Amino acid sequence: MNALILSAVLGVIMMFSSFLLKQKPAVRAVAISGIVLVLLVNLLEMTSQPFLTVDTRGLLVFDHFALVFNTVIFAAVLLYFLLSAPDMEKVGGSYAEYFALIFFILCGVTLVTSFTSLLTLFLGIEIISIPLYILTGSDKRNLKSNEAALKYFLMGSFSTGLMLMGIALLYGAWGTFSTEAPALLASMPPVLVVAGMSLVFFAMAFKVSAAPFHFWTPDVYDGAPTVFTSFMATVVKGAVFAGFIRLFDHAFGAQQPQWQFWVAVITVVTLFVGNITAVFQQSVKRMLAYSSIAQAGFMLFALYAMNAAGKEGILLYTAAYSFASIGIFAVLARMNDYTFDGFNGLARTAPLVAGALTVFLLSLAGIPLTAGFIAKFYMLKAALTTPGSTWLVIFAVLMAAVSVYYYFRVIRAMYFREPGESPAPVFPGFFKWTLALLALLVILLGVFPELLLGRLYF
Amino acid sequence: MIAFFLILIPLATGLLSFLIKEEKTAKAFALLSSLATLAVSLLGLTLMKTGNYLHFSAPWMSSLGSSFTLQLDGAGQVLCLLTAVAYPLVLLGTWQATYKNAQQFFGLMLLAQAGMMGVFLAADALLFYFFWELALIPMYFLSSIWGGERRIPVTFKFFIYTFAGSLLMLTGIIYLQAQTADQSFSIASFYNLELSGKEQSWIFWLFFVAFAIKMPVFPLHTWQPDTYEQAPTATTMILSGVMVKMGLLGLIRWLMPVLPLASFQWGDRVMIFAIIGIVYASLIAIRQNDLKRLIAYSSIAHIGLMCAALFAENNSGTQGVMIQLFNHGINIIGLWIIVEIIERRYGTRKISELGGLAQQAPVMTIFFVIIALANIALPLTNGFAGEFLMFNGLLQAKSNFAVAYTVVAGLGIILAAVYTLNMIRNTFYGEAVVLRAPVTDLKLNETIALSLIVILILWLGIYPQSMLDLTEQFSREWMNKIDVSHLFRK
Numbered sequence: 001m002n003a004l005i006l007s008a009v010l011g012v013i014m015m016f017s018s019f020l021l022k023q024k025p026a027v028r029a030v031a032i033s034g035i036v037l038v039l040l041v042n043l044l045e046m047t048s049q050p051f052l053t054v055d056t057r058g059l060l061v062f063d064h065f066a067l068v069f070n071t072v073i074f075a076a077v078l079l080y081f082l083l084s085a086p087d088m089e090k091v092g093g094s095y096a097e098y099f100a101l102i103f104f105i106l107c108g109v110t111l112v113t114s115f116t117s118l119l120t121l122f123l124g125i126e127i128i129s130i131p132l133y134i135l136t137g138s139d140k141r142n143l144k145s146n147e148a149a150l151k152y153f154l155m156g157s158f159s160t161g162l163m164l165m166g167i168a169l170l171y172g173a174w175g176t177f178s179t180e181a182p183a184l185l186a187s188m189p190p191v192l193v194v195a196g197m198s199l200v201f202f203a204m205a206f207k208v209s210a211a212p213f214h215f216w217t218p219d220v221y222d223g224a225p226t227v228f229t230s231f232m233a234t235v236v237k238g239a240v241f242a243g244f245i246r247l248f249d250h251a252f253g254a255q256q257p258q259w260q261f262w263v264a265v266i267t268v269v270t271l272f273v274g275n276i277t278a279v280f281q282q283s284v285k286r287m288l289a290y291s292s293i294a295q296a297g298f299m300l301f302a303l304y305a306m307n308a309a310g311k312e313g314i315l316l317y318t319a320a321y322s323f324a325s326i327g328i329f330a331v332l333a334r335m336n337d338y339t340f341d342g343f344n345g346l347a348r349t350a351p352l353v354a355g356a357l358t359v360f361l362l363s364l365a366g367i368p369l370t371a372g373f374i375a376k377f378y379m380l381k382a383a384l385t386t387p388g389s390t391w392l393v394i395f396a397v398l399m400a401a402v403s404v405y406y407y408f409r410v411i412r413a414m415y416f417r418e419p420g421e422s423p424a425p426v427f428p429g430f431f432k433w434t435l436a437l438l439a440l441l442v443i444l445l446g447v448f449p450e451l452l453l454g455r456l457y458f
Numbered sequence: 459m460i461a462f463f464l465i466l467i468p469l470a471t472g473l474l475s476f477l478i479k480e481e482k483t484a485k486a487f488a489l490l491s492s493l494a495t496l497a498v499s500l501l502g503l504t505l506m507k508t509g510n511y512l513h514f515s516a517p518w519m520s521s522l523g524s525s526f527t528l529q530l531d532g533a534g535q536v537l538c539l540l541t542a543v544a545y546p547l548v549l550l551g552t553w554q555a556t557y558k559n560a561q562q563f564f565g566l567m568l569l570a571q572a573g574m575m576g577v578f579l580a581a582d583a584l585l586f587y588f589f590w591e592l593a594l595i596p597m598y599f600l601s602s603i604w605g606g607e608r609r610i611p612v613t614f615k616f617f618i619y620t621f622a623g624s625l626l627m628l629t630g631i632i633y634l635q636a637q638t639a640d641q642s643f644s645i646a647s648f649y650n651l652e653l654s655g656k657e658q659s660w661i662f663w664l665f666f667v668a669f670a671i672k673m674p675v676f677p678l679h680t681w682q683p684d685t686y687e688q689a690p691t692a693t694t695m696i697l698s699g700v701m702v703k704m705g706l707l708g709l710i711r712w713l714m715p716v717l718p719l720a721s722f723q724w725g726d727r728v729m730i731f732a733i734i735g736i737v738y739a740s741l742i743a744i745r746q747n748d749l750k751r752l753i754a755y756s757s758i759a760h761i762g763l764m765c766a767a768l769f770a771e772n773n774s775g776t777q778g779v780m781i782q783l784f785n786h787g788i789n790i791i792g793l794w795i796i797v798e799i800i801e802r803r804y805g806t807r808k809i810s811e812l813g814g815l816a817q818q819a820p821v822m823t824i825f826f827v828i829i830a831l832a833n834i835a836l837p838l839t840n841g842f843a844g845e846f847l848m849f850n851g852l853l854q855a856k857s858n859f860a861v862a863y864t865v866v867a868g869l870g871i872i873l874a875a876v877y878t879l880n881m882i883r884n885t886f887y888g889e890a891v892v893l894r895a896p897v898t899d900l901k902l903n904e905t906i907a908l909s910l911i912v913i914l915i916l917w918l919g920i921y922p923q924s925m926l927d928l929t930e931q932f933s934r935e936w937m938n939k940i941d942v943s944h945l946f947r948k
Binding site for chain 2: 390
């Protein structure tokens with residue numbers, strides 16, 4: 001709760017700082033100290049020492065899972081600010097406003113991870129989406145950025161419409177917006193519930209870019225300025241997944257037999273489309289967009305299985321995927337050439353960056369001793385403990401083997417090819433060491449996953 | 459503790475090696491490290507043979523049901539000894555080879571050794587999987603950076619093949635863990651599992667594909683000749699001499715005792731594939747003009763025989779495999795050392811471009827002939843003891859076609875004689891071909907490495923009991939674990 005209030009306040013502070021602070025480093029310093037503060041406040045709330053206690057009247061419940069999840073999200077944003085904040089200067093003139101929008105998105109994220117009412121879920125999703133539309137189009141002079149923003153806005157509004165309609169139908173069936181009461185209902189749901197549930201399901205699947213609702217993703221991720229793609233593909237996606245799982249766990253847990261099969265279908269399609277299309281990409285940025293679809297396929301396992309391993313897994317997965325992707329995008333934003341050839345010989349010109357990048361890519365591919373492996377491990381375990389899912393898991397691991405192909409293309413370019421003629425990208429010292437630290441964190445989570453999972457049950 | 463040090467020494471020295479500046483120092487450092495590992499492993503076979511020294515356990519990832527448990531059993535002893543012996547031989551035998559960024563090359567080689575030791579020692583399924591992958595990644599970089607012209611696509615194929623297999627194995631491992639009584643990955647819990655026949659069949663194939671790719675068994679062998687050809691020779695030696703044994707160890711320790719029913723049920727099918735592979739690979743080997751590819755195909759045939767003998771499920775076959783695990787590694791490293799010498803000195807490894815080397819390099823010829831004869835299992839060489847036991851085992855297999863299997867596999871031996879003798883004739887004898895470089899005989903380091911190999915070949919050929927004793931108890935216990943006859947008596 002404290003983090004929610006603080007991040008809203010910080011959003012306003014950042015808006016004012018745009019004309020109060022003339023120096024960009026000063027703006028950056030305020031933003032970074034702001035997110036540190038949010039993180040600290042959230043950690044204090046986790047250890048039951050909140051500054052404020054607010055009665056949310058059953059609209060929000062900050063349970064343990066929500067708090068741990070928010071901690072992961074805020075930590076990811078902190079790392080994101082440390083690595084990518086200087087690159088936001090290149091996007092456009094409204095430097096402080098970008099931070100303001102990001103803090104508003106964090107408000108939405110806190111709502112989405114802790115809602116107990118369909119209304120707060122809707123509010124959270126919208127608070128996340130609207131600033132994202134703006135961030136996507138923030139590179140005003142770039143046609144691609146404009147196109148992406150418009151596309152995102154149109155498709156996003158459409159899915160919002162679906163969601164609202166679904167919520168209306170559910171309200172008609174239940175007589176309440178609360179997600180807690182319906183669990184008591186009998187297992188045979190009326191038509192209204194099934195229809196409402198399907199609409200909400202489609203809308204959420206759109207937001208996490210699960211196939212076949214993924215068509216906006218590559219264009220939007222590719223068109224948006226790279227620094228904001230990073231944020232969209234990691235923090236936002238993870239948070240919406242948390243909301244997705246929370247919704248289906250609390251509100252539709254009793255109907256699991258009805259929707260489980262359809263989640264399996266969507267998972268298979270998402271894994272297939274994401275991985276196979278990523279193989280054919282020539283631009284690393286587009287490859288990462290498709291890879292984010294593929295990773296969403298793995299995250300859907302948590303929804304499919306909906307058991308303890310799945311919920312622990314989604315936490316680890318969000319951390320592993322966000323940390324690795326933030327690192328890769330941060331490097332990508334500094335590259336002159338977004339194609340695979342642009343990475344040629346990076347190991348020669350910037351060995352530390354190439355080393356860290358290799359760790360991130362290995363983590364995304366799910367190689368042992370990185371966080372990505374443990375995350376995938378939990379997902380597979382969650383699915384395998386659900387009876388009759390072996391075929392799904394075998395399909396998923398074959399797709400994971402495909403994913404190695406496109407992740408390792410970057411490694412191949414960096415290590416086995418000669419540097420190109422274009423000038424090598426420049427990485428400042430602070431950036432390099434933060435990146436190395438992030439890589440270390442990815443390995444640490446892979447070797448001692450208890451560091452994070454232990455927090456879930458203390 | 460012995461078990462722990464076998465992993466720790468190469469791991470630590472491998473990481474340290476990256477910090478070394480000079481090439482010469484890196485090479486010497488790697489040799490010293492490998493000698494230290496060899497000393498420790500010999501200590502584990504002689505003075506400190508008791509359970510306390512061979513067992514190591516520490517808590518790790520307990521929330522997942524895993525632990526850092528190592529165990530040096532009979533098969534593990536043979537393979538750890540092989541790994542420990544192989545590295546000094548490889549480093550000595552290729553002492554003249556130069557590498558760009560040598561410190562990285564030797565660092566990765568040692569890391570791969572740590573990974574392989576881990577695979578041979580792990581008594582926890584998740585740990586086994588970790589080491590399985592950790593052995594693979596240094597190999598990927600070694601072959602892709604220092605390999606031949608087509609190294610990048612070829613190595614990539616190898617990597618994807620192996621990775622796909624290991625992910626299927628991971629699925630099987632997680633499934634089995636969920637079925638254990640204590641939700642644990644420890645090998646003891648896996649051995650106590652009692653799964654239905656249908657479940658066993660599923661898991662069997664998930665595991666078998668991973669191991670079959672690694673060994674490799676026909677028809678999953680297509681990555682192997684290309685990779686052996688393109689990888690730098692020192693890496694090829696480790697790949698073919700030691701790393702392929704990971705697949706066999708997987709069968710011995712993780713597949714057949716855990717899934718005895720499915721192993722019995724599908725054993726016949728596997729043997730057919732393995733035996734097709736023997737004949738197929740031998741036929742292709744006859745037509746090869748490249749020495750490296752010839753040896754690569756011959757290796758497929760040898761490994762196929764070991765795989766078939768394991769599934770014969772009797773004591774003779776098993777003991778044959780145990781001793782052959784070691785023999786095959788030593789012999790093939792010996793062959794590679796000489797191929798490497800030929801290629802480095804004369805700039806070619808095409809059989810058609812070579813000839814008459816025996817006149818100028820008699821010492822090398824003697825060594826090569828002895829090792830090649832061991833490779834085709836002539837009596838009094840180490841290959842004979844192993845292959846004899848394996849054929850004996852194959853003949854006694856509980857299959858209706860045991861005799862047919864033995865005869866067809868025996869064909870492989872004849873074909874092996876054809877291609878091996880052909881190779882010797884065309885390379886070392888016959889008309890001398892004008893070579894780009896003057897032909898010189900062996901250097902001191904090469905003589906030492908090859909003499910050691912020949913001593914091992916003759917010793918194990920004349921007195922194979924020294925190795926058989928090592929694994930005798932293990933084989934008997936293993937036979938009890940995979941025995942399914944009590945299920946039919948009920």
